[in-house]
Amino acid sequence: MMWLYFRIRLSQCCALSCSVLIICLAFIVFRWKIRRKGSVMNDYEEDLQLSLFDMSTISSATNNFSTDNILGKGGFGSVYKGVLKDGKEIAVKRLLQNSSQGIQEFKNEVMHIAKLQHRNLVKLLGCCVYAEERLLVYEFMLNKSLDYFIFDEKKSMLLDWTMRFDIINGIARGLLYLHQDSRHRIVHRDLKAANVLLDGEMNPKISDFGLARSFGGNETKANTRHVVGTYGYLSPEYIIDGVYSTKSDVFSFGVLVLEIVSGNRNRGFTHQDHNFNLLGHAWKLFMEDKGYDCTK
Incomplete structure (x- = not known):
């Protein structure tokens, strides 16, 4: 009986240890993602002087990415029309989470257009990186594409x-x-x-x-x-x-x-x-x- 008691206690300890280990690993991964997100966002903010939008702001502007707000679709994802609280109209490019346009490609587009100023180039207003979401915010073009x-x-x-x-x-x-x-x-x-x-x-x-x-x-x-x-x-x-x-x-x-x-x-x-x-x-x-x- 004593042997059975120690065996049960050992199993309970192992289960508890595994639970603690899983929680610790989850916390480490969570912190890593937060640091990664912060690093990416700091790069944009410091190097490109680009406005950063909160996910809540974009979600509210696009009515939670309503299908009624879709302006167009492509291999990269979809573009949505949005209206900010001050009434300003925007176009939000939402990249597919499983798209080949990963963080580097996303940053590539931002870096190439953020500092370009010309009347015949679309103006990038800012971006948002939230969890796996990658969003680009552009000026709204009333007459769509050519x-x-x-x-x-x-x-x-x-x-x-x-x-x-x-x-x-x-x-x-x-x-x-x-x-x-x-x-x-x-x-x-x-x-x-x-x-x-x-x-x-x-x-x-x-x-x-x-x-x-x-x-x-x-x-x-x-x-x-x-x-x-x-x-x-x-x-x-x-x-x-x-x-x-x-x-x-x-x-x-x-x-x-x-x-x-x-x-x-x-x-x-x-x-x-x-x-x-x-x-x-x-x-x-x-x-x-x-x-x-x-x-x-």
């Missing part, structure tokens, strides 16, 4: 040639700033109609710098084994050899100009006389001295 207009038969009628020219010119100015006039030469790597936003006066602003890369000193190009971006806008040398530079953005800009002028997407374009995409169709018309037909 593709919302140019690829819609009815809405495209709202864009006359003067407006289309002004949009093209504005995108070019923003791109020139990134490539030549900013502190570091920045390659966007994902310039497309969906990443050009329009404000209330239809002024274009380049957005989404999650894939951007910067060059310092005399660097002009780089190589990668992991080609990212949107097919249809990527330059041949980038797709084939993984080489990207400011010229890659210029190629994407050229595709975008053709889409703005023609109202057709490069990918998915069809023609009854051939199987070329929009670029091939435009080149064919150019060689036949019928370049203006691309606008029809």
Whole structure:
């Protein structure tokens, strides 16, 4: 009986020890996450002088991320419209928790756009890191993205040639700033109609710098084994050899100009006389001295 008593007591002690150990480990992990979060937030606050939003503030502004407030979706997550307590409208980019855009990619986008100031670049107002949540807070763009207009038969009628020219010119100015006039030469790597936003006066602003890369000193190009971006806008040398530079953005800009002028997407374009995409169709018309037909 005595032996059985000691055995029961030993089992109870072991169970108690395991419980204490689990509690201690949970506390250590919790403290580590708090320190990690604080470290990340301090980096943004000190290095980038970027406003930090509380999760409660963003949740309240977006009505707890209501589906009615969704402005758009992508591989990264969703963008929500929000209204702060002072009445200011914002756009909140909520990255998927299991997205490949992790903390480093999130910080990459913040670092590339936080200090950029140009009328043709979307303004980043701040960010929020809470537990596994990663949120970017941008100025709200009343007229959504460029593709919302140019690829819609009815809405495209709202864009006359003067407006289309002004949009093209504005995108070019923003791109020139990134490539030549900013502190570091920045390659966007994902310039497309969906990443050009329009404000209330239809002024274009380049957005989404999650894939951007910067060059310092005399660097002009780089190589990668992991080609990212949107097919249809990527330059041949980038797709084939993984080489990207400011010229890659210029190629994407050229595709975008053709889409703005023609109202057709490069990918998915069809023609009854051939199987070329929009670029091939435009080149064919150019060689036949019928370049203006691309606008029809």
